[in-house]
Amino acid sequence: MAFGRLHHQPGTQPMSDINMTPLIDVMLVLMVIFLLTAPLLVSSLQLALPHSEAAKPTSGEAAVQLALDKSGALFLNKQPVTLESLKPALQAVAQAQAQTEVQLRADEAVPYGRVVELMGVVQAAGLTRIGFVAKP
Numbered sequence: 001m002a003f004g005r006l007h008h009q010p011g012t013q014p015m016s017d018i019n020m021t022p023l024i025d026v027m028l029v030l031m032v033i034f035l036l037t038a039p040l041l042v043s044s045l046q047l048a049l050p051h052s053e054a055a056k057p058t059s060g061e062a063a064v065q066l067a068l069d070k071s072g073a074l075f076l077n078k079q080p081v082t083l084e085s086l087k088p089a090l091q092a093v094a095q096a097q098a099q100t101e102v103q104l105r106a107d108e109a110v111p112y113g114r115v116v117e118l119m120g121v122v123q124a125a126g127l128t129r130i131g132f133v134a135k136p
Contacts, residue, residue: 070109086121
C-alpha cells in the first residue's frame with residue numbers, strides 16, 4: 001500500500017476587484033431623481049415683473065394665476081388661453097368659489113391699457129379679488 005499525499009485544494013482567494021454594481025445602482029437612482037426634479041425648478045414663463053418694496057407673498061388661499069407676457073400672450077394657471085376663452089374659464093372658477101383670488105402677473109413691458117382690459121374681464125367674470133404680483 002502506497003500512501004500518497006492527500007490532494008489539498010487551496011481555499012478561495014480574496015477578491016481584489018471592486019464590485020461596481022452597487023455604485024452604478026446608486027448613480028442611476030440619483031440620475032432619476034435629478035431628471036424628475038429639474039423640470040420643477042425651472043419656471044416655464046419668463047416674465048420681467050415690476051419691482052416693489054411692498055411686494056409680499058400671499059397666503060395659501062385659493063388662487064388663480066393669470067399671466068401676461070411682453071408679446072401679449074395670456075396664460076391661465078400656466079396654460080395658454082385666448083381672451084375670448086378667458087371669461088368662461090374665470091366664470092367657472094367664480095361659480096365654484098366666489099372668493100378665489102386672481103394673481104395677475106404682467107410683464108413690465110406690457111401697456112397699462114392691456115392690464116386694465118384684463119382686470120375688466122376678471123371682474124366681469126365675477127371675481128373681485130385681484131392681486132398684482134411683483135418682485136420685492
